[in-house]
Amino acid sequence: MGHFRFVWASLWRKKTRALLTLLSLVCAFLLFGLLQSLSVFFSAGADFVGASRLIVQSRVSFTDSLPMRMLPEIESIPGVKIVSHDQWFGGYVGENDQVFTFASDPVRLHAAYPEWVMPEEQWRAFERTRTGAIVGRLVADRHGWKVGDKLPLKSNIFPQRNGAMAWEFDIVGIYDGIDQSWQGQTMGIYIHHAYFDEANQFGRGAAGVYAVVLEDVNRADEVARAIDARFANSPDETKTQSEKDFNKGFFKQIGDIGLIVSLILVAVFFTILILTGNTMAQAVRERIPELAVLKTLGFSDARVTALVLGEALLLCLIGGFGGMLLAEFMMGGMARAAPMFFGAMRADPRVWAQAIVAMLALALAVGLPPALRAGRVRIVDALAGR
Numbered sequence: 385m386g387h388f389r390f391v392w393a394s395l396w397r398k399k400t401r402a403l404l405t406l407l408s409l410v411c412a413f414l415l416f417g418l419l420q421s422l423s424v425f426f427s428a429g430a431d432f433v434g435a436s437r438l439i440v441q442s443r444v445s446f447t448d449s450l451p452m453r454m455l456p457e458i459e460s461i462p463g464v465k466i467v468s469h470d471q472w473f474g475g476y477v478g479e480n481d482q483v484f485t486f487a488s489d490p491v492r493l494h495a496a497y498p499e500w501v502m503p504e505e506q507w508r509a510f511e512r513t514r515t516g517a518i519v520g521r522l523v524a525d526r527h528g529w530k531v532g533d534k535l536p537l538k539s540n541i542f543p544q545r546n547g548a549m550a551w552e553f554d555i556v557g558i559y560d561g562i563d564q565s566w567q568g569q570t571m572g573i574y575i576h577h578a579y580f581d582e583a584n585q586f587g588r589g590a591a592g593v594y595a596v597v598l599e600d601v602n603r604a605d606e607v608a609r610a611i612d613a614r615f616a617n618s619p620d621e622t623k624t625q626s627e628k629d630f631n632k633g634f635f636k637q638i639g640d641i642g643l644i645v646s647l648i649l650v651a652v653f654f655t656i657l658i659l660t661g662n663t664m665a666q667a668v669r670e671r672i673p674e675l676a677v678l679k680t681l682g683f684s685d686a687r688v689t690a691l692v693l694g695e696a697l698l699l700c701l702i703g704g705f706g707g708m709l710l711a712e713f714m715m716g717g718m719a720r721a722a723p724m725f726f727g728a729m730r731a732d733p734r735v736w737a738q739a740i741v742a743m744l745a746l747a748l749a750v751g752l753p754p755a756l757r758a759g760r761v762r763i764v765d766a767l768a769g770r
Contacts (some may be wrong), residue, residue: 391694397667399649402699405663409703410710412656413739417711420735436494436601438608442595443477443621447472448628449590450620451611452581462641463607465599468496471580471592474541475551475573483523484572486592487580490516496597499562502571506531514579516555520570521560523761531555537573542584551583555705597625621651653746661750664696667722689759696751697744706745708736 396402422519440458442448449471468489475485490511493500502518510516529535535553553575561567569592581588587675596611598604615622635680668675675688683691 387691387694391691391698393690393696394667394671394688397671401663401667403738405660405699406703406706408659409700410658410707411705412652413704413742414633414710414714415652415707416649416739416742417708417735418714419648419731420738421711421715423702435576435599437627438596438598438604438611439625439627440596440611440624440654441630443612446593449587450593450622452589452591452592454622455591455594455619458596458611460611461607461614463603463610464596466492466495467593468492468595468597468599469577470595471577471590472541473537473573473575473580474539475537476540477527477537485539485716486572486574488574489577490574493574496595499566501557501562502559506559508625509556509707510574510576513554513556514576514582515554516556516579517573517575518557518559519555521558521567521575522559522570523573524555524749531558535573542580542587544583545585547585558741596624605638613704653742657746659751659756660696660699660746661753664692664699664750665754667695668692668758672758672761675758675761679761679763685759686759689755692755692758693747695752696755697747700747700750701741702744704739707760708739 440450442450452469455467455469457466471487473485473487476482490507494507506518510518513575517537519529521536524530533555535555537551537553538549539551540549544551559574561570562609596607598607604626608626611624611665613621626724675692678688678691679685
């Protein structure tokens, strides 16, 4: 009998116990795959951006809008190349299908975000069509929208002058991302800020936040301090930070995802360590006479130790890969059910690498103590039942 067949047979010696242990490992690594992918997903929402832009928001909160009159003052600060602005619209389609929607100036948006790619004629159409809107590739594919369609949107913040929360726009372009990271972010809609500002019932002349493109990325801190100093002690004090830091702050409104994930996984793996370790220890105790027979047949201490450690490794690998594959399957379902939030969520190579390391570490932790004990078994004591 080969070593693998021996380890496989030993693993399934008590089928019910082995199956329950495997199911526990599958659940543990299912949680690991989902939570680590969620953590990476939220981090990617900040990490994919470049270093050439600053975001200027209200010092109180990014939910407080800034007045448009600040734009020329920001533009006049040395080191500033281009200034764009976005106003959160609070858009949704149908009853509760929320879509990230921003009111922006088409010319400034095009200049400040070269990462959004779209035919030039569509950019020009967006510029000259006051009721125009451009939609991201992912959201367009999801809803089956195309250029020329009417886009009915509702806002949960801004009513029109007649009090209606329902708006209608003309789709004049569909934008995509310049690379894979940006393509995964094409889940939003941009509407023409001039039309929005003219038609909404309140909050006219507001810019939301400003995106500042730098002439020299090495002067980012200097420019940020200059912007905040310009508006210090005014009714509209600002907080200027890198785009990456702004996005991380946005995601942290939900909570510290990394800390939450870490705490849950520590609890899960501590529990599974105790459970699997007890299973392996009990399995070896039951087979002490059998291990003594192996030594009688000429198996060395190291070989017996390796066989027991191999059993723990096989158990953890089966459960670990089973849980990770199930996590991939579930993330696919989540992406289909809620593409706006989970469309770009995947168990990327980093998560798989972490999972494999966790499998190996867990196998070593639960398998090494009983394996060392098995290697030290004395034939006479084992066969005598001592």
